[in-house]
Amino acid sequence: MDISLTVNGRAHTVDVDPTSPLLYILSDTLGLRGPKFGCGLGQCGACTVIVQGRAVRSCVTPVRGMQGASITTLEGLGTVEHPHPIQQAFIDEQAAQCGFCVNAVIMTAKAFLDQQPHATEPEIREAMSSVLCRCFTHARMMRAIRKYAAHRAAAAEGGAR
């Protein structure tokens, strides 16, 4: 079945098994490295992508429901040369060990804070309550997230996007 998707601003039409979760289309058909298979059950966040501003767990999202969707992955935020502010915050805080969960943490936090730039600390924690990091880089990650939250709140005050 042909499915048309826009991923990080680029249009793709792919011939895929419509029952396949979106994750495999992104990571295998399109060869993207941001979204990852962590559990395949929607429990850890490793596969998170952003669709229409919301964090979506692509490992449990059938691709057939994504016809025409515009999807942003971790590599769609910024580049090594020009990281997105939340990516820069993670680099600045050295907020990773193995790095496998970084997609989960950044994409979940970004989608949440972009929707709720004035979120309180407990609200941020709640938003991150089903995201895992098994290296337990939690303290640094929360620092990086708070840094982005401050940036986002300032941007919201200033009326910027």
Place this chain on the structure above:
Amino acid sequence: MSRLRMTPDAREALTRAGFSRRTFLKGAGVLLVGFSAAVVTEETGVAQRPGPFASQNAAIAGEVDSWLAIGRDGHVTAYTGKCELGQGMYTVQLQLVAEELSVPIERIHLIQCDTGVTPDQGTTSGSQSTPTNFNHRNLAQAAATAREALMGLAAGHLGAPVAALVLADGVIRVKGDASKQVGYGALIGGRKFNLHVSPAARRKPQREWTVLGTSVPRVDLPEVATGTFEFVHNVRLPGMLHGQVVRPPAVGATLVHVDEDSVRGLPGFVTLVVRHNFVGVVCDTPWHAIQAARRLKATWTPGVELPKQADIYAHLRAQQPSRDLLVVDSGDVEAMLRQARTTLTATYLYPYQMHGSMGSSCAVADVKDGKATVWSPTQSAYPTRSGVAMLLGLPIDHVHVIFKRGSGCYGLNGADTVSYDAALLSQAAGRPVRIQLTRKDEMAWENFGYAYVIDQRLGIGPDDAIVAWDYEAWLPTFGNRPGYSRPGNVVTGFLAGFDPEPFEPRHATPPTGRFRNGSNVAPSYVAGCIGGACGGAGTIRSERVLTHTVKSFFFTGPLRSPSRLQNTFAHESFMDEAAAHVKADPVAYRLKHLSDTRLADVVKAAARRAGWETRPSPHAAVSRAGIARGRGIACVAYEGDNGYCAMVAEVEVDQATGRISPRRLVMAVDCGPISNPNGLRNQAEGGALQGMSRVLGEEVTWDDHRVTSVDWETYHSLPVGFDIPVVETELIDRDGVPATGAGETTITIAAAAIGNAVFDATGARLRQAPFTPERVKAALAARGGAAAAHAGVAQA
């Protein structure tokens, strides 16, 4: 990571040698061989030896060319057998080479863990990478030797004595004469050193460091943060297929029949692979492979009946035969306990836990024409090469293992077993195959961390000092790291027909040799005396430490701080019980029984940093309801002398719900000269919080036949959004001592520090991990009345 891509110059060096660096090195008159068989401590009961495929020759480590090559452009290519697993080892080894050679990091290319290219350094594990490569041997000493050789060459080239030369940024100049200078490239570019690593070469002392000892940011993090880093999960080959395995439905089940018709017509199906009890499918896409594995009809024997989870600790005690080891035995413990003013007894229980990697394990293999290449996240590139060769029936030098980083592994997750899976599937398919395990296959069949039953007894003398300490423990083992010759130590090799390391029962014999506390099986407070020579960190002279290793029904392996964590939980909690019994301050009481000044120093440093209030536990104002607050301390000399750490935990306990909320973890760490302070902090913080997660909620569960903790709803890992405590780390940078490990120090003491804080807050002693709300409530209910079920006090 871009840095891993070789420069044209480095590539040329390899190409010139016919790609195989093995040939390159043979030309230098040395053999590329294994020299570091993993040593597994006796206490785990599974001693690993080099197998038939392991070379016995240690020559390679002794050659500078094994570690370093300098191109004509002056760029340095360094080779290491210690890989980046997320602990920062890649960046910090760049710093090491940059420091010793006085070359900017940007001009160094480090190639890690690639068989036939890098030295065989066995396994990247056990907090051994820093001690191995950052002291007076291997990578560090090779770089120091190279620098001295280059200075000597420059002296000849420039016609000036070495003493008249200065070195900076890979360029050697004559002091005071700017016209006379020569770069590394001109001196040796493209040629071999043909030089033995010299033990006499001068390592740069810490006071001269400009790169090492600084917080160089991780070079891989920009790619990680922007989703461009290539994990093993991202390796894609032309014509690559995708596999899945079908593991037995029950522990001990064996294959009776597989119905290939059940999958043959499925979309994308390529082939079914059956080898003994190993079953797998290969399809065109990952999704089709998952579907086919689910749909495959296979018949298995029922397997074994597992002991009831509720009875596991009694089960372990009852196992016969056992492999017994007396680590230390002064021979007078019973007598001293009888004479003591008071004896305390307690039993500590620790469950099976799992590595539980965030990403299930993945590998890619390409087996064709009698040769195999495996892209593997293994911590053991060369041993994995041996295992793959054995599984595939190939000569060892027809197998090439290339390390590619996977999800954090913490010891022995599914990385080795999935590498075997990929190799078996690719061999059968005749094409490259990628496999990433399902969450369930990862969690149900990994090599779990050891469960433990630990009986403790100690005697207290008239002056309140501990006069005798007796420890007896039971731990189950089955399998382990495969090493060079035991692919059956992990599930895939086992299912494919290879035996795990045999279980060899043994009666304990009196201890001989030198006391070493490699598994922290002895408490830090005993003297550790064998034949009059004492190697312990403490003062207690009457001591006995006896372990019984028994057969496990699950695969077991070295989960981060293996045995050390379980033993230290028991020791540091029991020490706290003793301090409380004599109404002594827990810090002061520890210091009273320590002879090791480095351990004492971290205890003092953590207490000072935490603002420790000197008083006995529990807190005088303990109330029996509401939120209780307390603090506890624990410490460890990791593996006896491989890193020193103390932690003060401050917790709140909700006495209605039994919920523990750690609020602050303050640590002091001494691991000798510090290579990268921020990297060390990252490890210390992660270890502390991982240790907190393990003690608050992690426990492998099972029913009559199978593991039931197979996802994140049934195995409880604290999420990023958990209300984490403030974490503070005090680093003690100590010059003039060997660089030690650090990555397993803080995790080792988190359980006891938290448990001791709960006792301080509530007066309830937690002796069984994890500290679930139910167990906390039970301990709270048992307060003050009769002694808790597992503990006792006897007055002489």
